Amino acid sequence: MKLVRFGPLGQERPGIVDREGALRDLTAHVPDITPDVLSRASLEWLSQLDTASLPIVPGTPRLGRPLVGTQQFIAIGLNYSDHAEESNMPIPAEPVVFTKAVSCIQGPNDEVRRPRNSEKMDWEVELGIVIGSRASYVDPAQALDHVAGYLLCDDLSERAFQLERGGSWDKGKGCETFGPIGPWLVTADEVGDPQQLGMWLDVNGQRMQTGNTAKMIFDCATIVSYLSQFMVLQPGDIITTGTPPGVGLGKQPPVYLQEGDVIELGIDKLGTQKHRVIAWNEGR
Incomplete structure (x- = not known):
């Protein structure tokens, strides 16, 4: 579904x-x-x-975030070896874990805000896992039994906040509008193998990222099991699982998002997103 x-x-x-x-x-x-x-x-x-x-919905209404009630928005960093390389960071021996603020979650096509004092706003197409049942200390073989489905996520980032301001990555990951998800929550049975999904992202019509979830360092089952050793995963929690190469940080020279830029992205079976970058105070 x-x-x-x-x-x-x-x-x-x-x-x-x-x-x-x-x-x-x-x-x-x-x-x-x-x-x-x-x-x-x-x-x-x-x-x-x-x-x-069921009644057909007429027209083309706005699509919101495909679920509400998420308590935790957890992210995995550097989960594609070629992305770690372009970021000049070592391939991790264990999953790199950080959090995105739940308050940054929004609809798939809503405008995204460039934060005040932003210098290095970046894009990341990612596969999101949606938890369907409580998971604590689960083995990898049973981990996907706790997954309700999957969705498309743009893990927007502000690299200066993330990497140059000290402390954890969280500062550059949870800014307002930095978590577009959807358009749909696709149930696990319809997705099938989550490690066989093509993914892409364009900025202003130029292809920036092309990848496949088959190239994850830590697959979805490993990620769910790993996280469940350190926290209890609850229904509605979202785990975004890392991005393939092609982010702005990895370009030579780096390229970052500006007001007016248009981001389009998609993952096989999970639909597409399109959002425009606006100033932090635009429309307020």
Whole structure:
């Protein structure tokens, strides 16, 4: 299934995309796409609905973040060896873990803000894992049993904040609007093998990143298992799993985002995003 939320900001309604690509309204069956909806039993129940009987949503409404209620937005850094190389950092022996502020999560096509005093705003196309059931000390062989589905994420970053201001990477990762996710939350059964997904990102129509999740250093099962050794993962938590090469930091010379730039990105089976960069105070 492709679960979605649509409508104006703050007024989103739950929906599902049918096999023909039509957006259908789920409001009569669930109040919203929340962690409770992500349980195996709830997803099984939803999969039994006759989608053809659900109302078609007319027009092309705004798409919001495809779920609400996320408590943790966790990220894995340097998870593609060629990205580590372009960043002039060693290939990690264990997953590099940092967090993105939950407050940075937004819809897939909403404008993204260049933070005040930003010098080095960058892009990163990434596969996001959505947790469906509580995970604590799980083995890799059972780790994906705790996954409800997957989504597309742009792990926007401010490299000067991240790397030049001391302390953890978190400073440059959780700025307002730095977590566009969606357009859909695609359930695990529909995605199949998460390690066989092509991915790409363009800036102003120029291809910057091309990759495949097959080249992850630590695969999705390893990541979920690893994180569960240090924290309890809860339904609705999102894990974004690293980016392939081609980020602005790795260009020679480096290239960073400016107001007016347009970012487009996609992952096989998970849809696409498109967002424009605006100034931190634009429209306020």
